[in-house]
Amino acid sequence: MANKVFKNELIIEGDINQSTARQYWLKNEVSIEAKNLLEKDAQYFMHQALSTPCLDVLANARGTIMTNVSGKKYFDFHGNNVHQLGFSHPKLIEALKNQLDGLTFSTRRYTNETAINFAEKLISLTPGLDKILMTPNGSSAVGIALKLARAVTGKYKVLSFWDSFHGASLDVVSVSGESVFRENMGPMMPGVERIPPPITYRGIYEGNEDKALEYLEYVLSKDNQIGAFLAETVRNTDAQIPSKKFWQAARKLCDRYGVLLILDEIPIALGRTGKLFAYEHYDIIPDILCLGKGLGGGIIPQAAIVTKRQYDRFNHISLGHYTFEKSPMGAAAGLATLQILEDENILQHVAQMEKKMLNNLKNLQNEFPIIGDVRGIGLLWGVELVNDPVFKEEAVQEAEAIMYECLKNGLSFKVSKGNVLQLCPALTIDTKQLEEALTILKNAFQKVTKS
Structure with a gap:
């Protein structure tokens, strides 16, 4: 199902915000309360690429986690790059x-x-x-x-x-x-x-x-x-x-x-x-x-x-x-x-989290051949997906499918260049939170690549 919805759809810088996958998400994964608010959002705000339609409606954000109006929580591995301290320090x-x-x-x-x-x-x-x-x-x-x-x-x-x-x-x-x-x-x-x-x-x-x-x-x-x-x-x-x-x-x-x-x-x-x-x-x-x-x-x-x-x-x-x-x-x-x-010695903390991120993502690469490259520094990481490791054919459909599977299970990040999962958590994330988020990512790979 996930792979079929992307066929022949336009690829742009980020995730495909006008795709049938986005439509499916809005129809099936968003609460009635959020849908009503999203309709109002679309009524009053200008529409633009990469930003509309919105994914969900947030009620709160604390530390490394966002909470929507229904109480669902997301680890925010995007944060518009403003969440070095987490949210609402x-x-x-x-x-x-x-x-x-x-x-x-x-x-x-x-x-x-x-x-x-x-x-x-x-x-x-x-x-x-x-x-x-x-x-x-x-x-x-x-x-x-x-x-x-x-x-x-x-x-x-x-x-x-x-x-x-x-x-x-x-x-x-x-x-x-x-x-x-x-x-x-x-x-x-x-x-x-x-x-x-x-x-x-x-x-x-x-x-x-x-x-x-x-x-x-x-x-x-x-x-x-x-x-x-x-x-x-x-x-x-x-x-x-x-x-x-x-x-x-x-x-x-x-x-x-x-x-x-x-x-x-x-x-x-x-x-x-x-x-x-x-x-x-x-x-x-x-x-x-x-x-x-x-x-x-x-x-x-x-x-x-x-x-x-x-x-x-x-x-x-x-x-x-x-x-x-x-x-x-x-x-x-x-x-x-x-x-x-x-x-709060956040630079030292980032150095520790960098090692954990590297080890986890490299293990993921060893397990899933679709991962052509893992690269990063500190707490900025890219996981590049390819269908053909020789010709490096971009696995755009799979990247989008993995993103939505992660969203369903409480992990938010962006897809860049069509096939790169960009992982950018708050610098204050702790070991337990990082492991939970990366488990969601691993489970998404298992579901999408083996379906």
Whole structure:
């Protein structure tokens, strides 16, 4: 049954939200109360790819678990990448309540102590990067980074990777490499060059990063109007992890050709990879670092760029100028998030959970030949499904079927690139919870692949 419903259906970046499998889910796995609310949701909210129709209606989220209006619980292995601390961390809520009793908004041209304390704390954690601008969301952070790079270099072109995702605003979509977000949106912002990423599996280079570096150098050497190289340090959507050799060589190439390296760590910073920032794995320092998502603790939308003091020379240019630029509430959330990560030794916990995740997923790969690749770092993992291990034919139908089987049994994650199960739990997940969630995943493989 599960394999039949996907035949000839359109494949896009995530799970197939308009498929007959989604229709079956909504008809048979959602309560009457949720159905009524979902109908209202569809009535009032704009519809868009990857987001509608919604899967279910949530009533609560605490720690690693979401609860729907009927009381069903899901382990959230998606979380929109904001759940580094889990949901509704009590210390974070306390910090926000305290801030609500004081200053809740900071008018432009005025600063506030909470924002200053947040900036001081963040900069103490990013040696070599010592100036910040706060923004309300990740797309805005990338937009500021692009403007700053133009101001610093005097060059208007941007280099990025195909298949990359950096945000949904029109300027950022223009420089990203994920085609689904550019459909029907042209003309795009000019001056963008793209190169294939150094993918470790099922890509143009097949893990040969030397060829990827040759291509990168060729493009930089041929176009002296490229002022910025925008990239995800680690690709979030399907968990692609470049080597230290790649990033150290890329850093040197940017220096050689006068190009600013902008690293987008909006979904992967703050412990997701086992380090506070992913670039720390590579012993490099970017010129501009973009942060967001979990920076607000999963409660307050908050993002920022962090950059070098030498680039702070454009007080005549409005690089950001956002209404909530020095939001006391956002700053309180960011400061509390950084403090909780430190006080609760979450990075050390991630290192322990990484080993358990690796062992479990490798055992799963040994048991189920449909798993062509398992890759990950920290608590960001991708399980790539293929029907033919030689030609790496994408097992899209099976990936979708496994996702819905897991949803039925209380495990939520997203499917990326059509056939990659992206597993991204809260960093606070404990051993028992992780084992329970991975048991649900294993049972889904058994049911789908042996039916």
